[in-house]
Amino acid sequence: MFNVKFHKVYGLAFAALAVFPVTGTSAQAADVLNVKTIGTELARDIADKTVHACTEKGYSVSAVVVDRSGQMIAALRSQFAAEQTITIAGGKARGAIMAGTSTAELLTSRPALAANLNLLSDVKMMEGGLTINAGGVRIGAVGVSGAPGGDIDAACAQEALDALADRFEFAN
Secondary structure, eight states: OHHHHHHHHHHHHHHHHHHSOOOOHHHHHHHSOOOOOOOHHHHHHHHHHHHHHHHHTTOOOEEEEEETTSOEEEEEEOTTSOTHHHHHHHHHHHHHHHHTSOHHHHHHHOHHHHHHHTTSTTOOOSSOEEEEEETTEEEEEEEEEOSSSHHHHHHHHHHHHHHHGGGTTTOO
16 A cells, blocks of 8 residues: 555655756756956955056055955055054955945945944045946956045056956946
């Protein structure tokens, strides 16, 4: 009796598989994601060109590049920049990632939100954080600190991004 029921259950299970094939593709596609993020070499080069751009203008700064999740990928401090500028630059980069736009833009367009984000211990809502986008996708951000104004910090970062744009602007 048990053997007969057992075979009937297995028979029904196999019949169901034949009629309703298991298609795990859609569920599996959601389980494994293809994510674009900034690479180490590009991050290093952005930090280097940013510090160089400000050094040429006579400012000692630090530049930090973070990936799309806000994790530091590259950091560079000019030999004369204060040690704290690394922390501030990293906070500005994470601020830009959180905002999805430059920190200056968020400060202007949504000051209340910027003030609330500034309460996070590792985010600095100060001018000088810019997003890095590749093919319309935010892959990271750069933050700069040390010049006598966030507008100068941002200008140095923008100069570096413009110089390296061919490496990421139209990436697929």
